[in-house]
Amino acid sequence: MPDLLQLIEDHEPDIVALTEVKPKYSKTTLTEAEICIEGYHTPIHNLEMDGRGICIYFSTKLSVAEFKCTSTQYFSECVWANVSLGNNHKLLFGCIYRSPSSTYENNRNLENMLRAIVDMIPERLVIVGDFNYPHINWEECAATVEGSDSDLFTECLMDCFLTQHIERPTRYRGDQQPSVLDLVLTSEENVVNNTQYLAPVGSSDHCTIIFDYTCQTQAIESKTVKYKYDKGDYRGMRQYLGGIDWAHTLNECSEQEDWDTFQNILESAMKQYIPVHKANDTKRKRKRNLYMNKEEFRLIKTKDRSWQRYLQTRNSLDYRLYCDARNTLRSYTRKLKSDFEESISNEIQENPKAFWKYTQSRTTIRSGVGDLRDSNGDLQNEDIIKAEILNKFFCGVFTHEDTNHVPALETRHYSEALVSIVIKKEDILKNIMKLNPGKSAGPDGLHPRVLREIANEIATPLQIIFTTSLHNGNLPQQWKLGQVTPIFKKGDRNTPGNY
Numbered sequence: 001m002p003d004l005l006q007l008i009e010d011h012e013p014d015i016v017a018l019t020e021v022k023p024k025y026s027k028t029t030l031t032e033a034e035i036c037i038e039g040y041h042t043p044i045h046n047l048e049m050d051g052r053g054i055c056i057y058f059s060t061k062l063s064v065a066e067f068k069c070t071s072t073q074y075f076s077e078c079v080w081a082n083v084s085l086g087n088n089h090k091l092l093f094g095c096i097y098r099s100p101s102s103t104y105e106n107n108r109n110l111e112n113m114l115r116a117i118v119d120m121i122p123e124r125l126v127i128v129g130d131f132n133y134p135h136i137n138w139e140e141c142a143a144t145v146e147g148s149d150s151d152l153f154t155e156c157l158m159d160c161f162l163t164q165h166i167e168r169p170t171r172y173r174g175d176q177q178p179s180v181l182d183l184v185l186t187s188e189e190n191v192v193n194n195t196q197y198l199a200p201v202g203s204s205d206h207c208t209i210i211f212d213y214t215c216q217t218q219a220i221e222s223k224t225v226k227y228k229y230d231k232g233d234y235r236g237m238r239q240y241l242g243g244i245d246w247a248h249t250l251n252e253c254s255e256q257e258d259w260d261t262f263q264n265i266l267e268s269a270m271k272q273y274i275p276v277h278k279a280n281d282t283k284r285k286r287k288r289n290l291y292m293n294k295e296e297f298r299l300i301k302t303k304d305r306s307w308q309r310y311l312q313t314r315n316s317l318d319y320r321l322y323c324d325a326r327n328t329l330r331s332y333t334r335k336l337k338s339d340f341e342e343s344i345s346n347e348i349q350e351n352p353k354a355f356w357k358y359t360q361s362r363t364t365i366r367s368g369v370g371d372l373r374d375s376n377g378d379l380q381n382e383d384i385i386k387a388e389i390l391n392k393f394f395c396g397v398f399t400h401e402d403t404n405h406v407p408a409l410e411t412r413h414y415s416e417a418l419v420s421i422v423i424k425k426e427d428i429l430k431n432i433m434k435l436n437p438g439k440s441a442g443p444d445g446l447h448p449r450v451l452r453e454i455a456n457e458i459a460t461p462l463q464i465i466f467t468t469s470l471h472n473g474n475l476p477q478q479w480k481l482g483q484v485t486p487i488f489k490k491g492d493r494n495t496p497g498n499y
Contacts, residue, residue: 002289002330002333002337003201003202003329003330004016004018004037004201004202005037005289006300007198007201007208008037008039011210013059013210014058014059014061014062015056015057015058015059015062015083015093016037016040016056016057017054017055017056017057017093017095017128017129018054018055018056018057018095019052019053019054019095019096019097019129019130020052020053020097020130020204021035021045021047021052021053021054021055022047022051022052022053024052029047030047030053035047035055037057039059039060040057040058040059040060041057041058041059041060041062041064043055043056043057044056044058044064044066044079044081045079046076046077046078046079049076050076051076051077051097051099052077052097052099054077054078054079054095054096054097054129055079056079056081056093056095058081058083062083062084063083063084063381064081064082064083064084065081065082065370065371065379065381066079066080066081066082066370066493067080067081067082067092067094068080074109074110074112074113074116075096075106075109075110075112075113077096077097077098077099078094078095078096078097078113078129079094079095080092080093080094080117081093081094084381085124085215089124090124091124091125091126091215092117092121092124092125092126093126093127093128094117094125094126094127094128094129095127095128095129096110096127096128096129096130096131097129097130098110098129098130098131098132098133099132100132102132102149104149107149107152107153108152110153111152111153111156114127114156114157114160114162115156115159115160118160118161118162118187121187124187124188124215125162125185125186125187126184126185126186126187126213127162127183127184127185127186128182128183128184128185128209129182129183130181130182130206131153131181131182131183132181133149133150133153133181134171134179134180134181135148135150136150136153136154136180138164138166138167138180139167141154141157141158141164142154157185161187162185162186162187163185163186163187163188163189164183164184164185165183165184165185165186165192165195165211166180166182166183166184166195166209167195168180168197169207170182170197170206170207170209171205171206171207172205172207172310172311172319173205174316174319175316178314181206182206182207182209184209184211186213190214191213191214191215192211192212192213192214193211193212193214194210194211194212195209195210195211196209196210196211197209198210198304198307199303199304199307199308199322200307202326202330203326203330225276226276226277227270227274227275227276227447228274228275228276228277229274229447229449229450231274231275232270232273232274232275232450232453233273233274234273234450234453234454236273237269237270237272237273237274237450237453237454238453238454238456238457240269240272240273241265241266241269241454241457241458242457244265246460246461246464247460247464249261249265249461250262250461250464250465250468253468254468254472255465255468255469255472255474255475255476256474256476256477258461258464258465258468258476259465259476259478259479260476262458262461262462262465263444263446263478266446266450266458267445270450274450289337290340290358291336291337291339291340291341292336293336295332296329296332296333296336299325299328299329299332300329302325302328302329303322303325303326303329306318306321306322306324306325306326307322309321309322310322341358344358353438369386369390369486369488369493369499370493370494371386371494372385372386372389372390372494372495372496373389373494373495373496374389379494389496390486390496390499392496393496393497394484421470423463423466423467423470424463425459425460425463428459428462428463428466429455429456429459432451432452432455432458432459433452433455435448435451435452436448437449437452442483443478443481443482443483444478444481486499487499
């Protein structure tokens, strides 16, 4: 995993496809939390099925939905997904793994599936994976033995008008003849460029293949303004707010108007005294692993140089040197990670935030809401429509109270009536200072860090607004808003009831 994360950090791919994810003869089951990668959607995979396992990671800037149809039931070792493009177009991306010991029937099922997929989606199709057909001359797209499984596979590709783009061997093992086992197939020519053949990931003997696919993607970019609270000029902000005559600015007649005025003044002050940047995760530089150091980077470079040297010489001694460099890097990385985890667990009392930050980065699954089925059974992918579908479902499961028969309260006896409530400035200050500055802002966009920094300056206007609200018996509309985040539980992601 460290090799893969480093590779992703260096090249920042939009799509990452992996085959043989599950170790051989492993008795443990991989969970989604173990295979999640920051900056990518929850991977689309088939780890719950028999076989070596396939995972496809899609960047969070892409709009993706898993693709399932009867055609994919012919062959089990495959994963498919639709990527939204511009002008209502979609790209079908698939990853396939064919075992070297695949049976005659399984091979025919693979070919039947490819034919069915192409018939259904004739354009914008990309298929990658480990097909394990070493006896094919890809320059001529012909098998060495006529009538063999390799020959039938090449005939299938020609029938489907699929173009194969890998031109160099992708698998190297000791003194064995290098071979092309990993393929990149597309439904169009001249769409794959800048193909690179890099060192294998981990202990694999297959090259890491990186390429550019030419298409017009529809990137999902966040336009939310995010403040850099740690760099705010709070002294200037306090001086600005301290010069406002709140008794004159707030009319003390309408709590809604007073709150709108107060919020607009604070938002203006934040824009003026706190720097901002666009919260665009797609352009944010992915952070390195917290435990990585200069020695690990040196070992990574040594491994890469050893691999390039072996590719040039094809010498068994150079291959052993590469294996030594690879194993040294893996051992060092594992020890480095173990020591780091032990250190943060020992310092949990002094620095609990670092512990939980690292823990959440390793275990939290960040997955959005996929396409949802409406009441007619149609899939909807627009955010507003999906929000309405979820809202309708959540409202439907609420308990409907009988408002026509409200029980009467028991008579209560008191010695003194509470005729007025006085809200003191000191009480407001005390509660503001209890806010956790590490928490996020609510729907009003007022961050706890900012409120604490300007507590003395905003205590007076808040006192006026609270008193007016209590006197009128009404609340500002913004106070009634809340942020509701749907969380996927299990089952079909297209069903609203599974959130």
